[in-house]
Amino acid sequence: MMETQxxxxxxxxTVDFDSDGIQHGFLRLPYSRDDAAWGSVMIPVTVVKNGEGPTALLTGANHGDEYEGPIALFELARSVRPEDVRxxxxxxxxxxxxxFAAGTRTSPIDKGNMNRAFPGRPDGTVTEKIADYFQRVLLPMADVVLDFHSGGKTLDFLPFCAAHILPDKQQEARAFELVRAFGAPYSVKMLEIDAVGMYDTAAEEMGKVFVTTELGGGGTASARTAQIAIDGCRNLLIAAGILKGKPEVRSTQWLDMPDGDCFTFAEDHGLVRFCADLGDKVQKEQIIAFIYPIGRTGLKPVELRARRSGLxxxxxxxxxVKPGDCVAVIADEIIG
Structure with a gap:
């Protein structure tokens, strides 16, 4: 029986991942299209290496309309010095x-959602080919993975850093150590509502220490959230033993998303009116939003009530909003 190759x-x-020093280059994926028969997708990459030590893989714009990560990583690539790295x-x-170039969540080439494309395929769509390269080439090199996210154009978050509850408690504990070191205003024990095909899952199944963020949203980055990303990235690299220096110690409020009751979904189409703002404490069964039908006037809005108490x-x-949209997320505040 022949083995499948x-x-x-x-x-x-265009960079050598094993050479000392700093290199700025590209991950080049051939992509034949109408305006360039022998064209390519060019993904900027920087590699900084100084002797032996752990490897951190830092990624932004997994979704193309999320900007804090790219800001922090373009700044790090510009400013980091090899002598400061171990x-x-x-x-x-x-x-x-x-x-990212199109300012959209998914790829304009194939409508691929990178964070649902893993493990990818070397003979698949453009998005699947990129995912496959991360799965088989970049992730195996890494010890620590930091993947920046924010709400993009359709969600808004309290700025938090997060990791997942894992079967391997040593792996889980190390991830939460780095979440604390990141120093975002909020730190979350994360429950994913859709984990299939995710970059998170691919990294964690390889035993990597995986940390992520949700830093604001609305399809932009504020001065505050951009600085949280820049400072948090530096703090995490220092805590991981890869970057020299002392991390800035910052207080953080820990949050937990323990079950599906944290998430409130719309079942109707219409105009949403929120009755609470981010950071407010809400009670179970409290009205958190109304959805007004928009086809005619005089109709009573649909009430959306909190399924649990929390933040x-x-x-x-x-x-x-449309049916199926996530309208609100409520988390537990962890004391201590």
Missing amino acids: VRPSPVSA GRVIIVPAMNQPA FTARHFLGL
Whole structure:
């Protein structure tokens, strides 16, 4: 019986991941299109290496309309010095480069959601090919993975850093140590409502220490959230033993999302009116939003009630909602 051979990745790197020093280059994926028969998708990458030590893989724009991560990582790539590093840092500010260039959550080429495309395929769509390269080339190099997210154009979050509850408690504890070191205003024990195909899942199944964020939203980055990303990235690298220096010790409020009752979904289409703001404490059965039908006047709005008590942590950002949209997220505050 013949063994099935796995195709090599079509992505090639213009940097040498094993050479000391700092290199700025690209991950180049051939992409034949109408305006360039022999064209390529060019994903910027920086590699900083100084001797032996752990490797951090830092990524932004997994979704292309989320900007705090790219800001922090373009700044780090510009300013980091090899002599300040012990080990290696791989910086990819715009993981889904086509989506980032277009300012969209998913790729304009194939509508691929990078964070639902893992493990990817070397002979798949553009998004699947990029995911495959991370799965088979970049993730195996890493010890620590930091993947920046925010709400994009459709969600808004209290700025938090997060990790997941894992079966491997040593892996879990190390992730939460780095979450604390990141020093965001809020730190979350995260429950994913859709974990299939996620970059998070791919990294954690390899035993990597995985940390992520949700830093604001609305399809922009404020001065505050950009600075949280820049400072948090530096703090995490120092705590991981990869970057020299002392981390800034900052207080953080720990939050927990223990079950599906944290999430409130719309079942109707209409105009949303929130009755609480991010950071407010809400009670179970409290009205947190109304959805007004928009086809005619005089109709009673639909009430959305909190399914649990807690802190209003995230909300739908656009003024209109559709059935199935996540309207609100409520988390438990952890004391101590």
